[in-house]
Amino acid sequence: MTTTADDGHGLVSPASGAGGGRSVEVAGSLAGVEPSEWDALSGDNALATHGWLRTIDTEAREFGKLEPRYVTVRDSGRLVGAAAFYRCEPGSRHFLPDHLMFGRARSWLGLAGASFLPAMTLGPVRCLGRPLLVDESLEPSRRAQVRGELLDAVEAAARAEKLALHVPNLLADEQETQRLLRARGYHRTQQFPVCFIDIEWSSFDGYLDHLASFSGNMPRNVRKEMRRCRKAGIVLRQIDDPAAHDARLYELADRHYRKLNASALPYSPRFFAGLQENLGRDLVLYGAFRGGGLIGFSLMLRRRRVGYLPLLGIDPETEADSLYFSLCYYHPVADAVARGLKRLFVGRTNYHAKVRRGFRTMPVSSYYRAASRSRHQAMRPWFAFHAAWMSRRVAPLLDLARLRRYSAEPSRPSALTPPDERRR
DSSP states (O other): OOOEEEOSSSOEEEOSOOOTTEEEEEESSSTTSOHHHHHHHHTTOGGGSHHHHHHHHHHHHHHOSEEEEEEEEEETTEEEEEEEEEEEOTTOSSOOHHHHHHGGGHHHHHHTTOOSOSEEEESOTTOOSOSSEEOTTSOHHHHHHHHHHHHHHHHHHHHHTTOEEEEEEEETTOHHHHHHHHHTTOEEEEEEEEEEEEOOOSSHHHHHHHHHTTOTTHHHHHHHHHHHHHHTTEEEEEOSOGGGGHHHHHHHHHHHHHHHHSSOOSSOTTHHHHHHHHHGGGEEEEEEEETTEEEEEEEEEEETTEEEEEEEEEOTTTOOHHHHHIIIIIHHHHHHHHHTOSEEEEESSOHHHHHHTTOEEEEEEEEEEOSSHHHHHHTHHHHHHHHHHHHHHHHHHHTHHHHOOOOOOTTSOOOOOOSOSSOO
16 A cells, blocks of 8 residues: 655655555646546546546647646556646636635736746546545545545645645545645635535426425526526527537537636637536537527536536627526526436526525635645735635625525435636
8 A cells, every 4th residue: 555654744645656456646637547437436526537537638738838737556567546736827817826815806916926836736637526436335534535545635835845734625525635645734615605406306397396395486487587588589508419509509609708707718719618528418508599599508517316407698789688597597497407407507696686596605715735734834824814804705695595505414405516716
């Protein structure tokens, strides 16, 4: 088994190779890992699958400033643990720690040279939840050991390049990974919560009845908004051949992203084709058509019984609240019910609108390990302040939906993640 040594500031790093038929390897590509064996570890997280990682790998190499790495743990040749991590350079559009850590002060602090990049980040790009993938069939003690071996390898890579290590986007139900990070002395703070809905109905009417149980007017409002789309001549349907709409999908996504984030979409024009090629049936595209033309879309990635909507695009000349709500909430919920999904994630912010439509909020945490012991200690007061500041901002959002807080339950499916913290 892998042995470890203390690196001098309470954080563990690998000291030697594995023995007894066990191995830990770090590589710059996924070429040596079969998709089926990686996906066997990813559970219900579509954004931790081999297909999503291959898509992001291609995008990262095209855009630069994001260098993918992969660590695997094997027992007698069988893959029992895996993780994706990345070296992120300043200017990377996929990982923005300064946005979280500095808030509105990031612009002038950036001019002063203050930044959390370059750094290593652990976890699939734009993914909530499971940064360390472990074979759940292992005994609990071996699962904990594999999780530690994965983290050892990532820490060693960060230490070798004298970089800090970020572990963002950890959901409340990732308790074992969070316990491991706390035990190793990582600093913790909160991010904005993610919105989700647990699907407990056999029909869309059941969803409307659910809304009526805590907001009597909402079923009527939902039907009214859906009628407005139909009266405007808008037809919502699944896009079965994304390649036929590739250019238009990219145009809509880029225009929508620029409008909300004042920057270009962090993907290439080949992004949708790559998703279709790598994810196949796990990719679902909902299109809004009027007069035969595509005026909007939302993208759902699904795996097993969990779905997630990470991206959308709506023509700004035709955008209306009724189209936004129908395309992003009502149509995906109806489709999720029909497909037998049990949980659907719809990203962060726009919380009140989502809660009125039956969604709940789940806490999200971020962890940090500095590149040196002295810097790690020096950052402690800052993270204590930041955690307290974020707690005040996040608490009202977690108290939405009649104070119905999320509580992690073993029977609930594990979760996925949103691309950024702005309204999508």
